[in-house]
Amino acid sequence: MSNQRLTRELRHPTLSAGRALRLSASLALLALPLAGCGTGGLWDKFMAKDDTFVDEPADKLYNEGLYLMNEKKDVKSATKKFEEVDRQHPYSDWARKSLLMSAYASYQAADYDGCIGAATRYVTLHPGSPDAAYAQYLIAASHYDQIPDISRDQGRTEKAIAALEEVVRKYPTSEYATNAKAKMEGARDQLAGKEMDVGRYYMQKRDYTAAINRFKTVVTQYQTTRHVEEALYRLTEAYMTIGIVGEAQTAAAVLGHNFPDSKWYKDAYNLVKSGGVEPEENKGSYISRAFKKLGLG
Template structure:
């Protein structure tokens, strides 16, 4: 994975300049505090100890130490959420370092592995925003897309997450067409589009059961015009044949059956459409001026 290559490619010698500056300023802080504290008494020592204890927490931990602790948690303890927190701590304590940049991507990867998709999207989006020219920006964008894709619900529910997945996957393909993630994004994109087509079919079948043929036709039309490369297009053409026959628009019914037979001659849906047209004393016949015929010719399928 790209994230693993990032982990292996880091330098191990970077230190925290921010922590050094803090430590250099301590003598003056100590002297000012000494002037303000009363001399003698056991209470003074206790207060001084509390100050030192508090100051220890103020000093940053080295970036490489935090980063390696994150790697250990992720690889050895399989504590991906704990690892993500360590990587985020690198970004918090050393925000302008090279460690921070790579830790930000590693936190996104760790959250993805943990199934915390919203946190993954947050970290990956921040990475793309801050480092758009990085070689690893393609991977960050892919993590955003994959996180949305993995949350696609079944067709009975709202498909807003599917729309987000499609937008993010298209972004990977558009911005990083030669990256190693483009092909995977294309495959996921087809899956997401198939899901939206399935949603349209589900609603269309519902309208058919209610004999609301006009509403059903609009849903099946969406599948034919927008999701033609999905597995649902065969059923959509058969359902169009059925709906058009039901309302007496036999020319469109004949065209739907003919286009279905031409493009999917072995489909079981074609057998149903063919028998339905024949039951009305007709034959499948394509009207070249029909929107159905034009939709398929536009994609070179007709």
């Protein structure tokens, strides 16, 4: 094409459009004879109505999902119904309700990843909804229900605590905040139990410094868990063994002050007495400060 002709067509795009229209018409004429070929013809197949996907009323799908979940106990099928509401009627109020029910149904079926996904989407799309607190709680509960035993990695426990803290932070006056706090204590107890398990292992290996670091974590971070009494005793034991008597006396004294009836205190008391000293608290010790911080000292 000459430069002059190219310039004319760039200045008058309707000329190119006209050529394109004539080309399309020619292709259409060529395609028409194909309509009579084969079973039904390509044209008939192209023009045929596709009845594979038929929209159903949102309320009908939603109520079918409720029926399947509550009456038939078929949670998987119920979840599909709720997901279908969202697919067919994405901007309806029924879609919002169905998204929350999908999260709940997944939780009931122990499909925790599915629950977390649906609930997270709900909180993202509807942060101001009255049910957003419940969706956030479902996320936290899904993590919490997957907490492993103390012999395994506690990454899931840490995720549970973070999600539970989010419930309390975002919705402090909701009914779910109280449940979240209770679950949080259970999760924290699990982390403390893991620290104790590892600390005892190091004690058996006579690696007292490593053991002390584990028990120290329990005393400074998990004072309200059921493991703190033993942690104070183990600190008394480890410090006496390596000759840091002052810290041993403090651990025993703090244990006796906060848990005077504990069997661990009796053992700690006898241990320091066997070393020729009495339990005596050093107010500058990290052990003392940890309990003073909580008003327990």
